[in-house]
Every structure is written in C-alpha cells, then in structure tokens.
Amino acid sequence: MKTALLQLTSSDDPAANLDMVRAMIGEAAVQGAKFILTPEVTNCVSTSTTRQREVLLHEEDDITLAGLRGQAAELGIWLLIGSLGIKTHDADGRFANRSFLIDPQGQIVARYDKIHMFDVQVTEAETFRESANYRPGNRAVVADTDFGKVGMTICYDLRFPHLYAALAQAGARILTVPAAFSPVTGLAHWEPLLRARAIENGCWVIAPAQTGTHPKTRGRTRHTYGHSLVVSPWGEVVIDAGTGPGIHFFDLDDNSVTEARRRVPSLTHVRPFDGP
Numbered sequence: 059m060k061t062a063l064l065q066l067t068s069s070d071d072p073a074a075n076l077d078m079v080r081a082m083i084g085e086a087a088v089q090g091a092k093f094i095l096t097p098e099v100t101n102c103v104s105t106s107t108t109r110q111r112e113v114l115l116h117e118e119d120d121i122t123l124a125g126l127r128g129q130a131a132e133l134g135i136w137l138l139i140g141s142l143g144i145k146t147h148d149a150d151g152r153f154a155n156r157s158f159l160i161d162p163q164g165q166i167v168a169r170y171d172k173i174h175m176f177d178v179q180v181t182e183a184e185t186f187r188e189s190a191n192y193r194p195g196n197r198a199v200v201a202d203t204d205f206g207k208v209g210m211t212i213c214y215d216l217r218f219p220h221l222y223a224a225l226a227q228a229g230a231r232i233l234t235v236p237a238a239f240s241p242v243t244g245l246a247h248w249e250p251l252l253r254a255r256a257i258e259n260g261c262w263v264i265a266p267a268q269t270g271t272h273p274k275t276r277g278r279t280r281h282t283y284g285h286s287l288v289v290s291p292w293g294e295v296v297i298d299a300g301t302g303p304g305i306h307f308f309d310l311d312d313n314s315v316t317e318a319r320r321r322v323p324s325l326t327h328v329r330p331f332d333g334p
Contacts, residue, residue: 063299093205096140098238135162136159138159170195267286
C-alpha cells in the first residue's frame with residue numbers, strides 16, 4: 059500500500075497548521091497514498107503554557123481533529139494524526155498528548171495518550187518537563203486496520219522497549235512513532251533506537267517527525283531534529299527525510315513482516331525468568 063509520512067515545522071497557531079497539513083495531505087492523496095501519517099503535536103508546537111491554554115481545545119471542539127477527520131472521509135484514506143495537544147477535564151488542568159487513527163470514513167478507530175513523559179535535562183540550556191503540562195496515559199493501544207494491526211506510540215516512548223514488545227506480542231505488525239525529537243538526543247539516538255525497535259519486533263516502524271525552528275507567538279524558541287524515518291522489519295532504513303518539511307512516500311508491504319519473523323522468530327522465543 060502506498061503510504062506517506064509528513065515532516066512538518068508546526069507553529070503555535072493551530073489554524074495555520076491545519077491549513078498547511080490539509081494541503082500536504084491533499085497532495086499526498088493525489089499522488090496515490092492510502093495511509094498518511096503526521097508528526098507529534100501536529101496542531102501546536104509551543105514552549106509557553108500560557109499560549110497552550112489560549113489555543114488548545116478539548117477533543118470534541120478541536121479544529122484540527124475535526125478538519126482532518128473530514129478530509130480523511132473526503133479522500134477515502136487512512137490517517138494517523140501523530141498527536142494533538144488536547145485539553146482535558148483533569149482537576150490539575152494538564153493536557154493530553156493524544157494520537158488518533160482515522161479510517162477512510164473519517165471515524166476515530168483508536169486513540170492513544172502518550173505514556174512516557176519527557177522530563178530531562180539534555181544540556182544546561184535545554185530542559186524539558188513534559189509532565190508539568192501533560193498528564194501521562196496508562197494504556198497501550200493496538201488498532202485493527204484492513205492493512206494490519208498498528209501499535210501506537212509517541213516520541214519519548216521510543217526509549218522503553220518493553221512497550222513495543224507488548225504491542226508486537228499483541229499482534230502489531232506496524233509501530234508508529236510520531237515525534238518532536240530534540241536535536242541533541244536526535245543526533246545521538248533517534249536512528250539506532252528506531253532500528254532497534256523494528257529489529258526486535260519484526261515490525262515496520264514509521265516515525266513522522268517535526269523539524270527545524272518553529273515559529274512562535276510566546277515562549278522560548280523550539281528546535282526539533284527532523285529526520286522522519288521509515289524502518290523495515292529487517293531493520294533497513296527505507297526513508298530518512300532529512301531536515302526540511304515535506305512529503306515522503308514508501309510501499310508498506312505486510313509480506314516483509316512475515317519474512318523477517320520467519321528468518322528470526324524471536325517473538326516466539328520469549329521466556330519468563332526469575333530475578334534478578
């Protein structure tokens with residue numbers, strides 16, 4: 059199946075981002091893509107809590123979700139909205155970082171809230187405390203599609219291999235990793251971690267990413283690594299999107315999952331153990 063991933067440089071203006079993404083999805087569909095994926099925080103990249111509270115909405119009101127669901131139905135495509143920043147009704151006011159899988163009728167097939175929060179000090183000048191504004195999810199998700207089961211994750215989840223093993227053991231043949239990765243950690247770890255998740259589980263790994271310097275209204279400037287990747291179930295890099303925004307195509311072939319797992323059937327060799 060012809061598949062497209064979008065590499066974006068989203069701003070902190072959801073309406074402008076929606077126009078940009080809709081245009082790219084339309085172009086990808088014209089070129090024959092039947093499954094299209096966008097990065098993490100497609101609707102708003104911002105370091106300002108004040109700005110996020112101004113522009114983020116609850117799921118039922120979110121303009122990006124409504125607009126992209128409608129477009130998926132118009133075009134008859136599968137769409138992974140990598141994630142949206144979404145207001146919740148939590149007492150502490152924190153947002154959800156939520157991924158949505160949309161079917162060709164525009165229906166939400168699955169939702170996944172990012173489980174692992176990016177609370178790190180990458181350098182003296184680059185500190186992230188994602189849990190201050192976003193509350194973690196607590197449920198792993200495998201979604202059924204007519205082209206295979208999809209295990210849904212987001213960005214920092216990538217560093218927790220037990221999550222991916224659980225998804226694969228639950229039947230996932232495709233693992234999605236939409237991201238807005240730090241340039242420092244991206245350069246060091248992005249590709250090897252994605253290749254490892256593909257090799258360990260004999261799965262396609264599709265990782266659409268944010269890239270570049272993100273336009274802002276408030277807060278400090280955010281930079282992301284880019285290099286959206288597609289990795290085959292044998293661990294080969296099929297796409298490296300570099301650092302510019304754009305649309306990238308590949309053929310999603312389920313037979314390659316079957317072949318990789320036949321050659322190294324490690325998922326059938328998992329054994330319980332005691333200790334340490």
